[in-house]
Amino acid sequence: MRCRTRGTSACVAGVIALLSAAAGCMYLQPGLQRRIWDSYPNSEPLQVSGADPSTAGQLIYQQLRLEPRISTFLAGHGEPDTVQVLGARLAPKRFLLIYTRSGTGQSYRIVIDPSEDGLIARAPEPLPTSTPEPLPTVAPPGAKQTGRTHKPEPLTPPTNSCIPTAEQRLNCPIDHSRADCRVFCVCTPPFEWCR
Incomplete structure (x- = not known):
């Protein structure tokens, strides 16, 4: 590379800039490789x-x-x-x-x-093991019904502003039936394990 029109310091600065750019590309190259x-x-x-x-x-x-x-x-x-x-x-x-x-x-x-x-x-x-929940008992025929039915508890937003812990972010997509995971389903926007 010959520098005639400008001074020697401008030529040296240009060469240094060119070498720095090449070194930067070589440094970033592994991160840009697709796996x-x-x-x-x-x-x-x-x-x-x-x-x-x-x-x-x-x-x-x-x-x-x-x-x-x-x-x-x-x-x-x-x-x-x-x-x-x-x-x-x-x-x-x-x-x-x-x-x-x-x-x-x-x-x-x-x-x-x-x-x-x-x-x-x-x-x-x-791996988390899930224990089967007991089956609901059925009243024998002819038994008197009390009129009370089981209603699931409404989900309330968590007190920590809908921010799951690192463990919940890892485990909830895998085992979304956990109670500590379901509470995030009322957050806006809902988390991926609620869909």
Whole structure:
């Protein structure tokens, strides 16, 4: 590059600006690369175990296994039954790996969070088990009806201005029947698990 018309300092400043722009592009390039999971924002659970290797769940899991910070951790747990991608299209993604092992009685999930250095896996958490509610009793034939009927309690907005906790934001889309999740259905706008 030759600078004849302006002084040497202007030429040096131009070269420095050009090199800075190139370095900035090289710095941003990894963040701008699309990953396979960018095509599945806020997905439903995608089948991994027993699925064809070309399916979305398998492709996402194989890409997760290539991440240096979590590859050994994931290898120790084996292939999950499902993987779910949580996060908007261009936002950092959180992953929910579900392991339901019917033979061993162990059912757990692993949450993988984004960080500045890559992905970080949390310790396995047991899956919430739902206990069946007792069936309503039916009065025998000929019994006198009292005229009282069961009315569900009206939902009242939470006292904390419709802001769910981090745990509720993670668990309510999965188990939306919980009482602490249903109270957010009266908020405006309603949360995704209320639809």
